[in-house]
Amino acid sequence: MDSTFSGQQFLQSLIRKDPSDIDTIVRVPDTQDEDVWQYEHLRQVCLELNNLIVLMEGECTSSTCTEMKADEWMYLCAAHATPQSCCAIDYAVHTLDNAIALLNSQKYFPSRVSVPETSLKHFQNVARRLYRIFAHAWYHHREIFTEFETVFETLQGSHACIVFIGLDIKSVD
Numbered sequence: 001m002d003s004t005f006s007g008q009q010f011l012q013s014l015i016r017k018d019p020s021d022i023d024t025i026v027r028v029p030d031t032q033d034e035d036v037w038q039y040e041h042l043r044q045v046c047l048e049l050n051n052l053i054v055l056m057e058g059e060c061t062s063s064t065c066t067e068m069k070a071d072e073w074m075y076l077c078a079a080h081a082t083p084q085s086c087c088a089i090d091y092a093v094h095t096l097d098n099a100i101a102l103l104n105s106q107k108y109f110p111s112r113v114s115v116p117e118t119s120l121k122h123f124q125n126v127a128r129r130l131y132r133i134f135a136h137a138w139y140h141h142r143e144i145f146t147e148f149e150t151v152f153e154t155l156q157g158s159h160a161c162i163v164f165i166g167l168d169i170k171s172v173d
Contacts (some may be wrong), residue, residue, distance in 0.1 A: 070135030
């Protein structure tokens with residue numbers, strides 16, 4: 001796939017066709033570069049994660065979730081000059097905003113048809129930080145998490161959560 005949006009369009013068509021067919025969704029198409037395919041998955045996760053954050057806004061507030069936690073783990077927000085504690089909803093918004101900005105950065109991702117080798121290091125970091133938002137919802141807002149999975153299954157299925165399990169995000173040391 002060598003046009004600018006073909007990877008994204010193909011991925012979204014697979015999700016619409018059968019959101020439960022995770023094997024097909026994460027399998028790299030023969031005509032697609034593996035790095036670009038992972039890049040498109042991360043972009044898709046960001047799109048879908050917006051829906052979860054909107055659902056959480058009423059219950060996950062600065063007074064109900066004063067820190068970003070998932071079970072017993074507490075996370076610092078990297079959106080600041082020095083990582084610091086943020087309430088969970090601010091952490092989620094800051095993290096998603098930063099991920100979207102990075103994935104749309106011409107400096108790191110100048111093309112949607114190839115990913116520079118030096119930009120691969122960002123994949124694992126973005127995935128790890130985004131996953132924390134899902135973990136917070138799972139441990140602290142289970143009903144909202146379940147609603148998200150149920151409501152959006154007809155559109156995107158559990159792609160946003162499952163992609164982290166089924167897709168081998170590159171680790172570049």
